[in-house]
Amino acid sequence: MTVTTHATSAQSSAEGQPRTGVDIVGLRKRFRAPDGTIVAAVDDVTLHMPKGDFCVLLGPSGCGKTTLLRCLAGLEHPDEGSITIDGQPVFGPGIRTVEPQDRPVGMVFQNYALWPNMTVADNVAFPLTTGPRKNRLPKEQIRARVDEVLKIMGLSSHGSRAIGQLSGGQQQRVALARAIVAGTDVVLFDEPLSNIDAKVREILRRELRAMQQDLGFTAVYVTHDQAEAMELADQITVMRAGKVMQTGSARDIYERPRNRYVAEFIGTANLIPVTSTGSEAHQVGTPIGPIRIADPGPDGPADTPRFVASRAHRWWIDTAERSGENVWSGEITNAVFAGSYTEYVVQLGETSVRVWADDNPELAPGRKVWVGVDPAACVVVLDHD
Numbered sequence: 001m002t003v004t005t006h007a008t009s010a011q012s013s014a015e016g017q018p019r020t021g022v023d024i025v026g027l028r029k030r031f032r033a034p035d036g037t038i039v040a041a042v043d044d045v046t047l048h049m050p051k052g053d054f055c056v057l058l059g060p061s062g063c064g065k066t067t068l069l070r071c072l073a074g075l076e077h078p079d080e081g082s083i084t085i086d087g088q089p090v091f092g093p094g095i096r097t098v099e100p101q102d103r104p105v106g107m108v109f110q111n112y113a114l115w116p117n118m119t120v121a122d123n124v125a126f127p128l129t130t131g132p133r134k135n136r137l138p139k140e141q142i143r144a145r146v147d148e149v150l151k152i153m154g155l156s157s158h159g160s161r162a163i164g165q166l167s168g169g170q171q172q173r174v175a176l177a178r179a180i181v182a183g184t185d186v187v188l189f190d191e192p193l194s195n196i197d198a199k200v201r202e203i204l205r206r207e208l209r210a211m212q213q214d215l216g217f218t219a220v221y222v223t224h225d226q227a228e229a230m231e232l233a234d235q236i237t238v239m240r241a242g243k244v245m246q247t248g249s250a251r252d253i254y255e256r257p258r259n260r261y262v263a264e265f266i267g268t269a270n271l272i273p274v275t276s277t278g279s280e281a282h283q284v285g286t287p288i289g290p291i292r293i294a295d296p297g298p299d300g301p302a303d304t305p306r307f308v309a310s311r312a313h314r315w316w317i318d319t320a321e322r323s324g325e326n327v328w329s330g331e332i333t334n335a336v337f338a339g340s341y342t343e344y345v346v347q348l349g350e351t352s353v354r355v356w357a358d359d360n361p362e363l364a365p366g367r368k369v370w371v372g373v374d375p376a377a378c379v380v381v382l383d384h385d
């Protein structure tokens with residue numbers, strides 16, 4: 001990827017435009033693969049990213065997250081739809097497409113994309129020193145702004161160093177500093193921490209979140225790492241094959257997945273097929289008998305298969321006989337000690353469930369047990385949208 005430059009915040013704020021975050025409507029981007037087939041990399045995406053929120057695009061490799069981000073940056077030309085960034089239409093029918101360097105966004109790439117022959121300070125200053133000369137800040141102001149940003153990123157004493165004299169984590173700090181130096185209201189991140197070792201990544205992640213909250217910019221952050229998404233995001237958008245599967249807070253997505261894909265992609269879910277609508281409200285029939293549920297799930301075509309989804313850690317396990325709603329007896333078929341919990345696989349007839357017991361009762365496979373789950377932790381999800 002190439003480095004893009006960033007418009008100054010002065011441009012977006014001085015014109016007094018309304019700042020609303022990022023709005024994407026009906027966006028499509030197709031590519032022709034080498035074998036001639038057409039790939040719908042972004043497939044009718046409509047998404048609102050509220051101003052000042054940390055918005056994560058999450059999904060497996062190839063689901064279209066980077067293409068969507070590149071469309072926001074202006075590095076890809078979408079086939080259809082519209083994009084508005086902080087009230088400024090940058091792409092859409094009847095709109096002159098705004099070039100990357102004129103969009104009110106900063107961008108941080110996975111591979112840092114720094115200029116190796118420039119010092120740290122010059123790399124950070126770069127977005128302020130490009131564009132029409134008449135719009136540029138005076139030199140002293142650029143220097144002051146660069147110093148300020150280097151301080152925020154803990155790089156004050158590194159300004160005159162060459163890029164090659166920095167560690168990977170420090171280089172990524174420089175890239176972050178460069179993305180925020182112009183004070184743009186939207187910063188785009190393409191898996192910025194994935195080349196950094198795990199310990200430093202954790203630190204940078206926390207710093208990035210704190211910095212984003214302090215400065216108040218809207219972050220659009222691409223990752224395939226669900227833990228990273230959950231730690232950082234105000235809003236997570238789960239993508240699959242170019243489409244948005246679900247958008248919500250980390251808690252919404254985790255506790256109220258709307259389809260099987262989301263339930264399985266985030267966390268560990270037990271999915272038990274729904275065989276009938278159940279004789280009472282908030283109850284469904286399944287191969288292990290009726291299950292009481294909290295949420296009947298989204299409407300969808302009647303013939304779409306449905307499942308009761310529940311998180312493994314919301315189940316309990318007991319060796320003493322238990323009875324009541326959402327309680328079953330079964331046999332442990334596998335037990336794996338995972339440190340803070342033990343995962344048991346328990347066979348209930350033809351169905352097996354995973355139970356994460358955090359009191360580590362040390363039960364061996366073959367043991368008869370009772371297991372159960374709180375109805376509040378059971379939601380019905382569609383097989384697909």
Ligand SMILES: Nc1ncnc2c1ncn2[C@@H]1O[C@H](COP(=O)(O)OP(=O)(O)OP(=O)(O)O)[C@@H](O)[C@H]1O
Nearest residue numbers: 031032033039041060061062063064065066067068
């Ligand atoms: N320039 C291109 N030419 C042809 N196909 C492309 C091009 N760019 C992306 N694609 C295809 O579009 C789809 C989405 O790619 P994209 O890079 O957006 O996915 P991603 O979710 O960001 O994946 P990753 O996490 O691996 O980067 C993939 O099938 C990819 O092969």
